[in-house]
Amino acid sequence: MNKQNCLTLISLLAMSSLAGGCKYQEGLIINTMKGTVVVPRAAAIKTGLDAAGNPLSADPNIANIGPVYIGVFPSVYPANVVASFPHPEVGPQYQDGVEGDTYPYGGTTVGDIRFACFQALACKVTSGRFVDYDAMAIWFNDILGQPIVSADNQNVTSGELIRQTCFDLLEVTSDEEVRLTAFEDRNGDDKLNELDLDFVENADGDFEGEFTLWQQDFFWDRDEEREKGCTPGLDCTGFSVWAFADQPDSVSGRFTACEDGSNEGFEVEEYNHDFFGGRSVPDVLNRPTQYITEGDIVANEYLDGGDWVEGAYLWKDVYDRPTIRLGHEVSP
């Protein structure tokens, strides 16, 4: 390289480095964060009588676990501070009769309210709970005693009819697109079975499922960072994890945090089908007390070195994978 080229190169390097004057590190910590939520075995057991009046089986069935809503908040208060159950901190109330917002930093679910292809099932079906459509038919017809009724007022007892109705109404051709049943081999055993659902029984007989906070902004204690010089995303106290399961109503089987299936959610208006499928309320994590009812279960413990510790998990290292437990059942 001759002298002229060399100097030109230096000049260009200087230009490019200075032209980058607007390059700005925003200081944001954004990560996909994962954890595990544990639901006590009792929550998966439906008590009462079946359609024939016989006591229900004591065997657990994760179909009885509603959508689990998980959020990250500035802090979580223990039971009997904000509500009778552990509850995220609440922002200021500035309107009469409207409770303050919890202002969650983010959230996710394990299972969500799905369009279930029949009006009779609106607001009653969670994804990741049924191995196949036959399991759905048995759960509603035989166990809950709430027959699935078709648009022409016939009882639907065939799983295949549910499946074909879904394919027809959603205009799809695979279970993966419907996402009501097990559709992917999550554990890699080359089978589609109960081990591929959202919740799987663990060694303690409880049920656990993985949750993912996609591209989550991490928030931490600003005072602690200033005063102690901790490193955000590594060892500064971060946000708290809180969760609850919206358990199906003991009588109707509906989820409380579901907007009325009469006018919300996926709409079907085709031949003799004319209904809305229902959907999750948009502010379930913002104002959870509006939707948490008797029988729902709320997070109250987290796993620390093999021991359950009472309270909310405080996330520090973004690569941690906390395990939280929904151990507080909401009583009347």
Added chain:
Amino acid sequence: MNRGISLGLLTALVIGSSGCDYTGDWLFAAKIDGVPGVIHVTPEAGDGEYLVPAVITSDEELRAATIYVELGPTGTVEQGGATFNFQGIGGPVCIWADPEVAFWSQAVATNPDELLKTWTYPDNGYDDGDIDLYAGLSAYYTGSPGVRVGDFEVSYTDSLGNPVPIELASCTSYGLFDQANAHSGRGYPEACDIDFTDLGVSYTGLLQSFSTPLDDDRLGVAFIVAEGTCAQLAGISSAGGAIEEFTAECLLMGEAMFPNDVQPDPGPHYGYDSARAWSGSEAFELAYCQGMDGNMKQFCRQEAEAKFDSGGICEWSTLTDPANRCFCGDPLDTPSNGAL
């Protein structure tokens, strides 16, 4: 060679030193003398600080209660707008604002239904401005009336020390297709109800100028502050204005004000006066509101023919003479199905 290197380094220094240190003002329209970007509207002289929500039961009362202002660019990156204060009446209050002239999008569905087919007319996209309406308790308003436009956000700090902005505007505005908490598009009126106003408490309304017309940068706006809900205003206007889609344009008339460049008077003007309105603008809006008959195309043809017959020309993107403004676009550009 040395000169070349020096020039390169000098250029690098200039670029580097400028860094992020620029305002971006040059990207926005320049200020217009006599037409402020920010204005605070008070009642007519001697009537105090607060506008009084008007009781409107007739077209005459509606026209008398309408206030007109003209807004220009701020000349900077800051947004402009008009503000006004009023005191709560112990009941609902409606605020209705109509920027010039009328909303339309040239995008037409590939297979529009019978209603939409009637709206496939050539619009002049350069004569419309956009107002976004907000209102709430004056205590929450962060702007300086007549100086700088603000908002109704307050910041709460959570227990981790992170600021959480909270929107405290207390009226819900609806979009063109009745979406809550949305703002209408360019040229279309915006309205909102404050469901209950506390008696004697001060409220602030903000008409934020989202965009000014591209042809002259002077945005005419008509607005009212009325007792009761906006739904009660349906059918009051003799021009046929209601709160329904499209006909809402005709509740408040004459908001497109002819520019007086010699002695600009941006207002506020109190009460309707047809003499202030830009010639042809009201006829355009009336045709628009009666568009169910599909007469917009006919109106646009007539407008173009009248211009031609008088020896004039239509001007759209740039006005060399305000008298040449046509409210329709070029009939040759009438959108067809599937146009964007």
